[in-house]
Amino acid sequence: MRLLFIFVFIAMFPSFAFASSSGINSGDTAWVLISAALVMMMTPAGLAIFYGGMARSKNILNSMGMSVVTFAIVSILWIVYGYTLAFGTDTGGIIGNFKYLFMDVDINEVASGTHISVFAFSAFQLTFAAITTALISGSIVERVKFSSWVVFSVIWFSFVYIPLAHWVWGGGWLAKMGIADFAGGLVVETASGISGLVFALVLGARRGFKKTSMPPSSIALTVFGAAMLWFGWFGFNAGSALSSGALASNAFLTTNTAGAMGAVAWMVLDWIMHKHPTMLGVASGAVAGLVAITPAAGFVNNEGAIVIGTVAGLISWFATGYLKYKFSYDDSLDVFGVHGLNGMWGMISIGILADPKVNGVAGLIYGGYSQMSVQLIGVLAVVFFVAIGTLISIKITSVLTNGLRVDEEDEVKGLDIAVHTEKGFDL
Numbered sequence: 001m002r003l004l005f006i007f008v009f010i011a012m013f014p015s016f017a018f019a020s021s022s023g024i025n026s027g028d029t030a031w032v033l034i035s036a037a038l039v040m041m042m043t044p045a046g047l048a049i050f051y052g053g054m055a056r057s058k059n060i061l062n063s064m065g066m067s068v069v070t071f072a073i074v075s076i077l078w079i080v081y082g083y084t085l086a087f088g089t090d091t092g093g094i095i096g097n098f099k100y101l102f103m104d105v106d107i108n109e110v111a112s113g114t115h116i117s118v119f120a121f122s123a124f125q126l127t128f129a130a131i132t133t134a135l136i137s138g139s140i141v142e143r144v145k146f147s148s149w150v151v152f153s154v155i156w157f158s159f160v161y162i163p164l165a166h167w168v169w170g171g172g173w174l175a176k177m178g179i180a181d182f183a184g185g186l187v188v189e190t191a192s193g194i195s196g197l198v199f200a201l202v203l204g205a206r207r208g209f210k211k212t213s214m215p216p217s218s219i220a221l222t223v224f225g226a227a228m229l230w231f232g233w234f235g236f237n238a239g240s241a242l243s244s245g246a247l248a249s250n251a252f253l254t255t256n257t258a259g260a261m262g263a264v265a266w267m268v269l270d271w272i273m274h275k276h277p278t279m280l281g282v283a284s285g286a287v288a289g290l291v292a293i294t295p296a297a298g299f300v301n302n303e304g305a306i307v308i309g310t311v312a313g314l315i316s317w318f319a320t321g322y323l324k325y326k327f328s329y330d331d332s333l334d335v336f337g338v339h340g341l342n343g344m345w346g347m348i349s350i351g352i353l354a355d356p357k358v359n360g361v362a363g364l365i366y367g368g369y370s371q372m373s374v375q376l377i378g379v380l381a382v383v384f385f386v387a388i389g390t391l392i393s394i395k396i397t398s399v400l401t402n403g404l405r406v407d408e409e410d411e412v413k414g415l416d417i418a419v420h421t422e423k424g425f426d427l
Contacts, residue, residue: 148397
């Protein structure tokens with residue numbers, strides 16, 4: 001507790017920070033480590049609770065467990081080979097080298113372009129890799145084999161997430177093109193949303209989809225999980241400044257503004273169209289706004305954040321309440337409708353709303369006419385790559401685990417008992 005207080009104190013008062021002889025700034029390091037802890041909390045706590053509350057009560061442990069186990073698996077793989085392939089020296093614009101294999105490097109080495117150590121940067125990026133992979137599970141809960149999910153997580157992380165992270169953040173071809181993605185509109189949100197949609201289409205709908213009621217186990221848990229995600233998102237976005245300066249402050253405030261607008265926009269639309277506001281809608285709208293601002297938090301001002309959050313709430317309300325039923329795809333917990341679509345919207349919004357006074361990038365309304373084309377190329381390339389990569393990952397997983405889906409008896413019984421021999425609630 002004393003150590004956490006010291007970190008917070010230094011992060012709040014960077015004038016007390018100092019740079020070591022290695023070039024590592026203690027204030028920046030403290031902020032990045034705190035941010036890493038905030039983002040870490042988002043996966044095995046915030047996301048698990050958010051998803052668990054939306055799943056049916058007979059599947060709550062299974063749904064939560066997919067997030068928790070994914071964090072553990074990715075944490076190990078990241079140290080062994082994930083970081084080095086994502087952020088090692090660029091090889092042909094496609095992948096990194098093996099410089100950081102097993103993270104066996106000098107602890108005082110400074111991450112390129114920062115004043116923090118490679119270890120601090122690696123810890124921060126680990127949490128992004130984990131939550132991206134875990135997010136996909138929301139599209140396929142309640143009918144996928146747990147063993148298939150474990151195998152898929154390893155394959156997808158290795159062959160889809162790692163190259164994508166390198167392309168955008170590790171010096172790869174999209175970075176060289178000038179793509180703007182502050183905290184993961186492409187790498188995290190678009191990637192997880194598209195992958196979730198593809199997996200849901202391949203796996204098929206839950207038994208009874210569109211025919212029987214599938215009530216959430218606990219909307220109270222979902223609201224609490226959304227609040228934890230909202231809190232963790234400050235580390236997600238403001239931490240991506242990789243320093244405790246003005247840019248982090250801008251990202252912190254725009255993140256909150258967009259999240260709040262997403263919640264309000266969804267609530268108002270519920271009120272107008274259904275004559276009552278729902279707390280599930282408020283929670284989902286907040287997450288939608290937070291998703292959309294993720295790539296733009298370090299490029300737009302708060303006026304832009306209001307627009308981004310409002311549009312995000314409207315997009316997700318329409319996608320989750322109409323689009324998935326119109327086209328009959330069972331994206332169980334609306335990963336595509338909330339994360340995928342708003343990840344793309346956030347990327348495009350940079351080309352429209354980016355304020356050059358914030359981070360040097362100008363959108364259309366500020367006279368910048370080149371960034372939009374780069375953003376669109378990035379979105380299209382990532383959608384195509386992730387869709388194909390996910391399909392291949394699914395096919396390999398299906399062969400290795402003798403099919404992807406639980407049998408009918410286990411699906412009806414519920415996966416908590418069928419798979420884990422446990423109950424979420426002993427009522």
